[in-house]
Amino acid sequence: MSRGPGWEAVRDLIRARVTAGALMPGDRLPRDEDLAVELGCTRTTVQRAMQALTEDGLLERRRRGGTRVRPDPVARPRVEIPVVRQEVEGRGAVYGYRLETAERAVPPGEVLAAMELTAPEEMLRVCALHLADGRPWLWEDRWVSLATVPDILGVDLGRVSANEWLVRNRPWSRGAMRLSAAVAGPEEAGRLGCAAGAALFVTERTTWAGALPITHMRALAPPGYAVLSRF
Amino acid sequence: MSRGPGWEAVRDLIRARVTAGALMPGDRLPRDEDLAVELGCTRTTVQRAMQALTEDGLLERRRRGGTRVRPDPVARPRVEIPVVRQEVEGRGAVYGYRLETAERAVPPGEVLAAMELTAPEEMLRVCALHLADGRPWLWEDRWVSLATVPDILGVDLGRVSANEWLVRNRPWSRGAMRLSAAVAGPEEAGRLGCAAGAALFVTERTTWAGALPITHMRALAPPGYAVLSRF
């Protein structure tokens, strides 16, 4: 058999037709089978391309109803959330880490809610500062579920950050994230080495292993911090 | 033929093995073919599951080298960036829109750079405010390439937001995004109806159609705004 275009080529070609205006939002595309014949590949290949474009938010597909360009193409960029150490080292800086506190406590209601818990339970609270070239990069206030991750108590969190240990030792299956902005109070300003009143970038993240909450974290970053994404 | 598990089932099963600790970061997985036999499906199905898990940042795959759990599983959540109108209406609020200015001008160097342009060229600059239930929701400062999208000049931007018109009439093929925080100056505070000194959430986004820049936007959101993602 001769070999037709690959599914990525088909994906790019369809996307190009939309981008160039040959297909407009709301328009219906040919059936997969017709496209396959036109392009000289099998329906499987067209299907794989369509699957990717649907996931990207460009197309809508319905059985019997066919494939359409979404009337409102959305953007669904993936943002990459690496381990903090790698984020810092990836920018060519030297990573540093300072543990501030690590103690047992019962988290406040909003943290329990974020972890989808209804009953209060004791957890490990870890506050720490991540540094890039010796300068404050990210301050984190983290709650770790002792019910899900009792082993964390045996870890020397002065040497390994909770972030790194958890990532390597308790993989999650799902998570939730919230990005926002906040004003630095005097306390945060001191921790992050910026002026009080500065605008901080706030990342909140919760991870679960199935239904079990692993950890909830609130991280503050000083001015200059940004999340980037290409799509 | 009997029908084995689907690729999503295989994906969830592998993820569960990692989550449960049966497979730890750094561990090597069986060959696709062995897994296929074990699970009672074909290698194609296993391959599709592995492709998804690799894209999610959980696995690393190398020809000849096999499949491993990433030593540093990262998170790659997709953030959904809808048209502003839908973002507002999706929260059950009434959408409003007010055009502030729309005029031709040459963008400053940082905007040209963000659009990957080397030579200055005249563009359309549109400043507008999006409202939710009559309250300021998002203020945007947008540059639209007249070389790529000359038709924008014939649009009544007092009635349709540039955001919405572009999305429906000039689909992009790639984009870049930057999320950060900034302090509200007196001018921004007035526009957004918040206090000067408040922390604003800043979204910058550029889109292209192939190599042609379509638009670059900088949007400011008042306190309370957040970007959410589940993964």
Added chain:
DNA sequence: AAGTGGTCTAGACCACTGA
């Protein structure tokens, strides 16, 4: 050089859903 993943083809059957 051999082992592993990457992808395609060809065909089948299933699952929705809209005419």
Added chain:
DNA sequence: CAGTGGTCTAGACCACTTG
């Protein structure tokens, strides 16, 4: 209820990379 997408099987060949 017929047409469209959704997915699987079975098999082949290619591409990379590491032992």
